[in-house]
Every structure is written in structure tokens, then in C-alpha cells.
Amino acid sequence: xxxxVYVIGTADxxxxxxxxxxxxxxxxxxxxxxxxxxxxxxxELSENSKIDIPATQVAEYHPEGSAxxxxxxxxxxxxxxxxxxxxxxxxxxxxISGLLGIxxxxxxxxxxxxxxxxxxxxxxxxxxxMASGNVSEYVGGMDIAxxxxxxxxxxxxxxxxxxLSNAANMIAGAVNHxxxxxxxxxxxxGLTMFGVTTPGINQLVAxxxxxxxxxxxxxxxxxxxxxxxxxxxxEIVGVLDITLTEIADLLFGGVLACPETRLDxxxxxxxxxxxxxxxxxxxxxxxxxxxxxxYAQRQFVEHNAQVTLMRTxxxxxxxxxxxxxxxxxxxxxxxxxxxxxxxFSALDAPGQPFFDPKARQAFAEGLESVVLQTSQRRIxxxxxxxxxxxxxxxxxxxxxxxxxxxxxxxxxxLGEH
Numbered sequence: 001x002x003x004x005v006y007v008i009g010t011a012d013x014x015x016x017x018x019x020x021x022x023x024x025x026x027x028x029x030x031x032x033x034x035x036x037x038x039x040x041x042x043x044e045l046s047e048n049s050k051i052d053i054p055a056t057q058v059a060e061y062h063p064e065g066s067a068x069x070x071x072x073x074x075x076x077x078x079x080x081x082x083x084x085x086x087x088x089x090x091x092x093x094x095x096i097s098g099l100l101g102i103x104x105x106x107x108x109x110x111x112x113x114x115x116x117x118x119x120x121x122x123x124x125x126x127x128x129x130m131a132s133g134n135v136s137e138y139v140g141g142m143d144i145a146x147x148x149x150x151x152x153x154x155x156x157x158x159x160x161x162x163x164l165s166n167a168a169n170m171i172a173g174a175v176n177h178x179x180x181x182x183x184x185x186x187x188x189x190g191l192t193m194f195g196v197t198t199p200g201i202n203q204l205v206a207x208x209x210x211x212x213x214x215x216x217x218x219x220x221x222x223x224x225x226x227x228x229x230x231x232x233x234x235e236i237v238g239v240l241d242i243t244l245t246e247i248a249d250l251l252f253g254g255v256l257a258c259p260e261t262r263l264d265x266x267x268x269x270x271x272x273x274x275x276x277x278x279x280x281x282x283x284x285x286x287x288x289x290x291x292x293x294x295y296a297q298r299q300f301v302e303h304n305a306q307v308t309l310m311r312t313x314x315x316x317x318x319x320x321x322x323x324x325x326x327x328x329x330x331x332x333x334x335x336x337x338x339x340x341x342x343x344f345s346a347l348d349a350p351g352q353p354f355f356d357p358k359a360r361q362a363f364a365e366g367l368e369s370v371v372l373q374t375s376q377r378r379i380x381x382x383x384x385x386x387x388x389x390x391x392x393x394x395x396x397x398x399x400x401x402x403x404x405x406x407x408x409x410x411x412x413x414l415g416e417h
Contacts, residue, residue, distance in 0.1 A: 003097040004033045005123075005171055006089070008111050010103065011036035011051050016156050017102055017164060019050050024168030030097075030175060037085055037110055039077035041070050053088075061087040078110045085114040097175040098123035100167060102153060105130055112138040120229065123174035127167045129153065141225035145170070186213040189399075190227040190236045192243040194219045195303075196345035197278040200387040201242060204395060212238075219243045219279065221256040228265035238403055239271055240395060242386070243278030248312055248320060253292060254283040263327040270333025272402035274395055277339060277363060278386055280320055281348040281356070282309040301353050309347070311354045314362035321366025334376045334405035336398040339364050342385035349385055376405055 007021050018034045025032040033052035059066035062084035069080040089096065099118065101111035108128040115124045124144045131148035138146065147167050151159055189212045193201040201216060208214045217223035224246050230236045246258035266273045285291045285308045299311040328335055347354035364381065371379055380398065384390040
């Protein structure tokens with residue numbers, strides 16, 4: 001069966017660029033289709049033989065029909081077409097080898113959510129005038145590459161031809177040399193890590209990788225979300241959510257915040273889960289001048305020129321414990337939460353700037369004040385530090401327990417040193 005790169009854009013304003021991309025892909029030996037996502041009225045969208053899938057056809061995939069898209073109100077129309085495009089792409093997924101979108105602010109807002117709806121591993125490239133700024137809104141927790149256009153997308157010129165041909169060759173390289181993941185060898189675990197919990201996570205990976213395929217996610221705002229996407233897809237059989245620092249940023253205004261929905265996936269899927277307090281001793285900000293005025297008198301560590309860490313207070317830790325506890329109460333699957341009383345990160349250790357036993361105790365009090373413990377929803381305390389070998393051994397023990405609760409027998413010898 002022939003498969004195609006879907007080249008997506010608003011043909012009413014960017015047909016010349018879309019056709020150029022298709023010609024570049026053809027020269028690279030890649031079949032492609034132009035998908036129009038224009039949102040003008042159907043009368044304005046004249047048929048064009050260069051368009052393979054017209055906007056009227058895509059719009060029909062909206063749950064309320066094409067009238068929801070062609071509503072004569074630009075904002076609503078863009079949102080509605082994005083919904084329609086997502087459903088259209090999912091319906092065509094077996095025919096798609098990759099996605100190549102182009103757009104300004106509106107086109108990027110329209111196309112990128114549809115890219116997010118497609119499987120991780122499918123090549124996705126968004127060529128956008130918005131790609132030089134904060135792209136987290138467009139990329140989220142997905143594997144979307146973005147390429148800055150430098151100039152606006154307003155007809156072809158010597159520079160846009162070069163940049164668009166680069167984009168075509170990028171996606172051509174991805175689809176011509178795709179490596180299909182081998183999912184059959186070992187069950188997959190998800191782990192969350194931050195720089196200050198790396199020593200502990202490395203110990204876990206070393207002990208797990210003989211029996212599992214451990215995927216480590218960097219807790220930088222979208223790491224946990226990316227992991228949970230794979231949990232929802234059934235690709236991850238168990239989670240070691242050791243580093244929940246994104247929640248501290250969510251609650252206290254840091255720059256690496258997760259969404260409010262963090263941990264909801266664990267409740268919904270009932271995946272075996274072991275969590276801990278990794279890097280809850282800190283909130284992440286940019287360079288010192290970017291820190292909100294209300295935090296001016298707080299304790300900081302300059303991680304590097306672009307990252308400044310703020311110590312969380314006992315009061316904030318209490319709030320963190322309660323927030324996480326409320327989420328855990330929604331979980332009917334097997335969950336264990338381990339509190340390392342010796343420290344939450346490399347900076348929360350004796351002699352280090354964030355060492356604060358009172359803050360750790362406040363977290364435990366907040367968590368315990370909320371969590372309704374059962375045989376499958378457990379809080380465990382250990383005197384050890386989160387990066388200590390003893391902590392890693394306890395995590396392995398709890399992993400075995402939650403996997404057994406779910407009817408998954410841990411591999412023989414996993415708990416042995």
C-alpha cells in the first residue's frame with residue numbers, strides 16, 4: 001500500500017508554498033498529498049487540481065459537520081478545522097508516512113494540535129513563523145519538530161525556497177530511514193528524572209534494564225505528560241514517577257509546570273505506579289531577572305545562566321502533599337508513594353543549600369492528611385535520601401508489589417542485588 005507525507009496548510013494563502021514542498025518531496029523520492037485546511041466559506045474555496053484533499057472534505061470530519069468550520073468567524077473556524085483535521089488524520093493513519101505542516105500563527109495553532117493526536121514515532125515537522133519563540137504550546141509532550149521560516153510565508157522567494165526545501169528534505173529523511181521500534185522484547189516502564197535525581201534514577205535503570213525496557217522522561221514541564229501519553233496508549237506497563245518537580249512549578253508559578261491533569265492518567269488507566277518526591281524542594285525560574293517580585297526574598301540557587309532554582313517552603317510542601325494526595329485518592333489501581341526522609345534531591349542533603357527537614361516533614365503531613373490508605377494505596381517512609389542505594393532498593397520492592405497487585409508477576413531476580 002502506498003503511503004504519503006501529508007503536506008498541510010491553508011491553500012487559499014499558501015498554495016504556492018505547498019506545491020513547492022510537494023515538488024521537493026517528489027525530487028527526494030517521497031510521495032505526498034496536499035491537504036487544504038483553509039477556513040473561508042465553501043464558495044470562496046475554489047477547486048484546484050493541485051490540492052489532493054480539499055478543505056471541504058476535511059471539514060466534514062468535524063463532529064457537527066462542515067458548518068461548524070465554515071462559520072464566518074475566524075477564531076471559531078480555526079479551532080473547528082483543527083478538530084476536523086485531527087479526526088481526518090486519524091482516519092487516514094494507515095496511509096500516512098509523515099506530516100509536514102506550514103503556517104503562521106493561525107496555521108500553526110490549527111495544525112499542531114492535529115499533529116499531537118498522531119502516534120509518537122510518526123515523523124512530524126511544523127514549519128512556522130512562530131518557531132523562534134516559546135513553542136511548548138505547539139509541541140506539548142509530543143515529538144513535533146519545528147522549523148522557523150525566518151521570513152513570513154507570503155509567496156516564494158529565494159530564501160523561502162531554501163528553507164522549505166530543507167523542510168522537505170528533513171521529512172524525507174525521516175520517512176525514508178524510519179526505524180520501527182521493537183516492542184516485543186521486554187515490558188516497558190516509565191521513569192521521571194531531573195538533574196538532581198539523576199544518580200538515583202541511574203541506579204534504578206541499571207537494575208531494571210535486564211528485565212524491563214526503562215524509558216526515562218526529563219521532568220521539564222512536558223516530560224510527565226509525554227510519559228502519560230504512552231501509558232494511555234498501553235505502551236507502558238508500570239510507572240516509577242520518582243520526580244514530580246513539575247507539580248511544584250504548576251502550583252507556585254515556575255517555568256517547567258505540568259498541566260493540572262498530571263496524574264489523572266494514572267487513575268484512569270489503573271497502571272501500577274510508584275511515586276516519590278523528587279525535586280519537590282525546588283521551583284524553576286529563568287535567569288534571575290525573570291523571577292516574580294513576590295519571591296524576591298526567597299532562597300535561590302543559580303543552576304546556570306538560564307535556570308534559577310527557588311527552595312520551596314514548609315508551607316508550600318504541605319500544599320504539595322495535599323495536592324498529590326487528592327490525586328492519589330482517585331486511583332483505584334495499585335499505587336505506592338515513598339517519602340525519602342533523608343532528602344528530596346541532590347540539593348536537599350546535609351551541607352547542601354536546600355537541606356530542610358522541616359519542609360520534608362511538612363510534605364509528609366500534607367500527604368498523610370489527605371490520602372485514604374488501603375491495601376492498594378500506600379504511603380511508605382524511608383530514612384534514606386532519594387539518591388541513596390537503599391532508596392533504589394525500596395523502589396524495586398514496591399514495583400514488585402504494585403505489579404503483583406495488577407496480576408503481573410515481576411521477573412525472577414529483579415529484587416536481588
